[in-house]
Amino acid sequence: MLRLPSVRLGGLVVRRASAALSSPVRMASHGNVSLSHSEVSQTVDMSQPMYWDRVDTPLPDRRYKDILTDSEKSLKQKEKGPWAQLSKEEKIALYRMSFLQTFPEMKQRSDEWKTVMGGIFIFLGFTGLLVWWQRIHVYPQRPHTFDPEWQEKQLQRMLDMRISPVEGISSKWDYEKGQWK
């Protein structure tokens, strides 16, 4: 299976390239192919009724097999009569004429989530590298107001001004003893 630990060291570029190249191959093996066998090329004529296998929209615009053999055509004629006369194999054959996959086949779980999670972590890691570079080469100097000495003076001034004396910061300071409560 496609295993990609999210290691953020050198050599990541090599791994990422191989993942990008190999992932199309992996996708084909995930089992969620929905092209009907009557379509030869990759381009689909969207102006014609389409076939699909979907759990949420279960009835496609057309039957799966549009071109029927003679035996299939005669079965379709038999379908026009009482269905109790159809054998189990005939019913299954009729189903397979209309649909490529059954519901259990459609709902089969695949390993696509591993590819997805791997891709997510790759891009998160790459973004981390970008942010790191940005911090070194783009960000301006840290404001002096973040220095601990300045922060202490700032807090002392807030307490002197009695900021939030009811439920906030000044309410937690004991003014008589000069310490936190």
Place this chain on the structure above:
Amino acid sequence: MSLPKPLMRGLLGKRLRFHLPIAFTLSVVAAIAFKYTVTEPRKKAYADFYKHYDAVKEFNSMREAGVFESVRPTGE
């Protein structure tokens, strides 16, 4: 091969009859909980703060700390 006919009607009504009372009850409970965990303690905190609040004493402490621009500490 013959399954019982599934429910065809009244699905939304059934869901609402089940979930609406729960939703209303939970909303009311949330409001009551907020009242007694947040608003009542807050009202009490403010009442207690102002019960023994001496504005002049606080003003003088702040003045001595040097935070005002209109009055400087008594020493200067």
